[in-house]
Amino acid sequence: MKAKDADIKTVSIDQLIPDDKNFNKGTEFGSHLMDESLRKFGLGRSILIDKNNRIIAGNKTAEKAGELGFDKVVVVETDGNTLVAVKRKDVDLDSQKGRELALADNATGKANLAWDEEVIAQCVEQFDFDPEDWGVAMKEIEDGLDSSTGGKESETKRLSELAFTGMYYEPKIIPSLQLQDCYDVEKFNAKLRVIEESSLSEEQKRAMRMFAYRFIKINFEAAANYYSFNATEEEKAVMERLRMVLVDGSIDGFIEDDLIRVREEVMSTDLGWQTDKVSGYDYED
16 A cells, blocks of 8 residues: 555554444454454454544454553544555465365354344434345334333233324325325435446446336335315325325225224123223223
8 A cells, every 4th residue: 555545654552542432342253263262362453443442343352452452553544545454474375374264254243143123223213224235124223121120010001101102094184295295205316316427337227227216215104194174176186196195985984994894893792892991992980
């Protein structure tokens, strides 16, 4: 690497600032493997810091290195357009040490990964990104939160605390909505930019655009309110054909909900539902 391509300097490891929102909690076994690897092979892969010396990636490596007495850090300043490689002049890949180091590196990274679900959820809300874009399923995060309090037991507890508010909702203030209030295309547009910036053929891009439509978010509550209070008759007809609302030819215009009918039948025959008051209806004592 030429000097003009990047600025290189040496600093003390205590000048690095750990991430206070590190998504990886690490594991006891992973920490043990990292300890063994650093003691046996020394430092290998680099870490990533931001412009303020805050650690983006490699928090656990920096922490363990500090504990073991590695106090010098070579900082290579780049803008993301230059690949930075750490060259171990004492290691040949096709040797016992080289191959075992390669295995230790991958095994340690895998063993020392444990998502901090609460921190991820907080950052998703604060910074508005989608973990699933990077292979981290939100269901896994929710399952992780459940497992800390007993899985199904936690889910049951949450459900038991829900208050019944009725099956149909009517706004207290009549809304004044536009059609564009019924959908969100921010993520869709972001995906389109990725497609357009690629070197794919026009035919491939056309197919990718079709895939990207799944990122359009429909606000069905807003759509229902727009239909009820703001849509023209022609708009209503089209929305019905698109199945955006449920209507039929009955007196009230809305499809009768069989769930209500079934619940009424159960309520009338099972006194336990009335006694425990779990249906959402109020009963006299």
